[in-house]
Amino acid sequence: MSKLKNIAFLIFVLVVISSCTTKSPTPTVAVTESPTTAEATATAAPVVNECLNCHTEKQRLIDTAKLVVVAEAESKGVG
Amino acid sequence: MAPLEPWEKVLVDSEKFMPTDHGQIACVDCHNGVQSPDKEIAHEGLIASPSSEPEKYCGDCHSDQTATYPFALHSTQQGYWTAIESRAGNVPENHPALEEMFGNHCATCHTTCGECHVSQPKNVGGGLFTGHVFEKTPPMTRSCTACHGSRVGNEFLGKNEGIAGDVHFREARMNCVKCHEGADLHGTATDAETAEVNRLAGMESPKCTDCHVEAIPGGDENPMHQVHGDTLSCQVCHSVTYTSCDGCHVAVSETSGNPFFETEATYQTFLIGRNPIRSEERPYAYVPVRHIPVVENAYDFYGENLLPNFNALPTWNYATPHNIQKNTPQNASCEACHSGDASIFLTADKVKPEELEANLSVIIETLPPMVSLEQVLNAPALPADHAKTACTSCHTSGMANAPISPENHLDYTEENCIGCHKLQK
Numbered sequence: 001m002s003k004l005k006n007i008a009f010l011i012f013v014l015v016v017i018s019s020c021t022t023k024s025p026t027p028t029v030a031v032t033e034s035p036t037t038a039e040a041t042a043t044a045a046p047v048v049n050e051c052l053n054c055h056t057e058k059q060r061l062i063d064t065a066k067l068v069v070v071a072e073a074e075s076k077g078v079g
Numbered sequence: 080m081a082p083l084e085p086w087e088k089v090l091v092d093s094e095k096f097m098p099t100d101h102g103q104i105a106c107v108d109c110h111n112g113v114q115s116p117d118k119e120i121a122h123e124g125l126i127a128s129p130s131s132e133p134e135k136y137c138g139d140c141h142s143d144q145t146a147t148y149p150f151a152l153h154s155t156q157q158g159y160w161t162a163i164e165s166r167a168g169n170v171p172e173n174h175p176a177l178e179e180m181f182g183n184h185c186a187t188c189h190t191t192c193g194e195c196h197v198s199q200p201k202n203v204g205g206g207l208f209t210g211h212v213f214e215k216t217p218p219m220t221r222s223c224t225a226c227h228g229s230r231v232g233n234e235f236l237g238k239n240e241g242i243a244g245d246v247h248f249r250e251a252r253m254n255c256v257k258c259h260e261g262a263d264l265h266g267t268a269t270d271a272e273t274a275e276v277n278r279l280a281g282m283e284s285p286k287c288t289d290c291h292v293e294a295i296p297g298g299d300e301n302p303m304h305q306v307h308g309d310t311l312s313c314q315v316c317h318s319v320t321y322t323s324c325d326g327c328h329v330a331v332s333e334t335s336g337n338p339f340f341e342t343e344a345t346y347q348t349f350l351i352g353r354n355p356i357r358s359e360e361r362p363y364a365y366v367p368v369r370h371i372p373v374v375e376n377a378y379d380f381y382g383e384n385l386l387p388n389f390n391a392l393p394t395w396n397y398a399t400p401h402n403i404q405k406n407t408p409q410n411a412s413c414e415a416c417h418s419g420d421a422s423i424f425l426t427a428d429k430v431k432p433e434e435l436e437a438n439l440s441v442i443i444e445t446l447p448p449m450v451s452l453e454q455v456l457n458a459p460a461l462p463a464d465h466a467k468t469a470c471t472s473c474h475t476s477g478m479a480n481a482p483i484s485p486e487n488h489l490d491y492t493e494e495n496c497i498g499c500h501k502l503q504k
Contacts, residue, residue, distance in 0.1 A: 050114045050121055051106035056093045061086035064118045068085055074332050077342030078229045078324055078372075 083199070083206035092210020101213050109136055128201075130192035137192050144192070144265045150274045151266030153190040158277035166373070168388030176382035183338040184329045188226060195222050195264075202226065216256055223255040230322045230369070234402040239347065242320050245402050258285040279397055283360045287313040303410060306455050310498055312354070312363040316410040318400035320349045327372035330380035342372050349409075351416075352425035352441035355393050368425050368441050369398035375433070390437040395425055413455075417447045445492055450499065458499035470496040 054060050096102045107114070109129040115121045129136035138145040148154050159181070167173055187202040194200040195217040198207050203225045208214055217223060224232030235255075237244025247253040262268035263284055272281030293299040296308035303316065326343030352368035354361065373394055378385040409415045409423060416423070424443045427435060435442075470493055473481035484491075 048114070049106065050116050051110070051112065052091060052093055053116070054118070054121070055089055055091040058086060058090060061090060065085040071335050071337055074335065074337060074339035075341065077327070077340070078322070078345040079327075079340060079342075 082204045088198075088204075088206030090207065090210060092212070095209060096211045099212055101211075128191055128193055130194075133192050141192075143267060144261075147266035147269070148192070149266075151264065151269060152274070152278060153195075153264060154266070155274070156185060156189055157274065159185050159188075161277045162373070162392060163386075165391045166386040166389050168391070170387060173382060173385050176385055177378065180329060180378050180381045180385075183331060184340065190226075200226055216254070219254040229324075231401045234321050234400055237402070239320070239322065239402075242347070242402060243404060246404050260285070279356055279361070281360065302452055302456065306452070306498065308497075309362045310364045312361070312366045312399075314367050314399055314403070315351055315363075315365055317403045317405070317407060318349070318367055319402050319404055319407050320347045321367070321369060321398065321400035321402060322346075323348045323370035324372035325370060326374040326377070328374070328377055328379070343374070349423055350395070350425040350429065351409075351423055351443070352395055352438075353443060354397060355440040356397055361397075365443075367398045367400055368393075368395040369400070370394060371396045393438045393441045394434045395430065395438050395441050413450070413452050417450050419446055419449050421446055448488070448491055448498075455499045458501075461497070461500045461502045463503045466502055469493060470500075 054064070106112070110126050112121055112125045113123050133145040133148055152158055163177060163181070167177055190200060194205075196215070197211060197213050199205055199221050208218055208221060220232075220236075224236065233239050234242075235245045235248050237249065243249065247257070256264075260268070266274065268284065270281040288295050294301070294304055294313070296304060298304070307316075322345060324342050324345045327340050328342075329338065329340045331338050348370065350368055351365050354363045354366045357364065371394060375386055375389045424446060425438075425441060427442050427444075430438050430442060471484075473479055474484045477483050
């Protein structure tokens, strides 16, 4: 009887070990997927082009333009 | 051309610009600066005109153009320096003053790639053409004639009152680059002599006969072309009244500190003179001449007597008026020129006394002979072996039994002979 118990225990241990081995790739998959997901998120974020934002907007250019004092033309005659 | 508002000068049309090749380049790659919604921060280190350094910013894609452009006249402005140095003579101590003058008044005409292809030139206020779209062909009135306007532009476009515009523009709507091709403007087709002197030195490019091949002497049946050959530049017969200017004085304003100029007079002329730069490329004996606004004391603000060699160059200069017409008053009949009427010739009485010496090479002393077309066509031909012989040495003395030229030929000079007496082939 004791021998039978030992065999049963051994089978149980083997099954446990075996099941642990087959499940081991799971964390690897999770690790490799994780950055992929993160990367996709970064690509989707809109790129801000501050140059174009301003230089395509007439009113903003008017509002931010430096006051230009146009000097009176002092040249006379045909250049 | 009305100046643009400050906002108009820098407004980018993203719908038009972004799909273009240049629109694929990040703004800061060419213009530097910083990505920020704050204008002051965004403009830190800004390069407003990247093509001031063409090799660096344009050369990766346009290497053919950037390799030669530093030697092109639009870049070097050598034409100005050739004239200034001739009239200034070899007086090294005057050079600092002349260089200061040049920097204040002439250097503004230096042109970058961008000032033809993406924006108006700086000296007319700048400003993007088409929302930052690069134009392969510069828009004529906002680029070419924005600078070359007072004479060339007004003539070509017919803006001088009562004088028709150039037939190439009126009839064919040709723009400047139809004749002045990119290769000429970028310096790729510029020969060494042109680069070292000015546009009138070296090759004649563009040349009317590049397109009008039939007008080459002997190339068509037009008796005027047959008779005159290359004695006359095309413009002698095919241009009309054009602008001349007198006495341009330059200075810096005491009130604003800005450089300015003042010209004494501007007027319309059509005058034929002798060609002061006759060469194999420009063999014409006669060309239209235009008074240029140079005057001996033009630079007096910068120093006394800066042009001590003033008489080295004519003030009535070889001109190529840009108001070409098929029919003109002077090509209407032989008598327009061959009647003894001096009104369309630069004779000494039309030159200011103080400029007579400078213009000796262009003043016409003998008017064209009074002959009819029939007489010209029936004039005895020169024997082929007379090609390189001086006519008057035998035909005024009777040497070698040569027939003495008639009495009515007494006023003629060597260059008149071949006008009528064509060489036998």
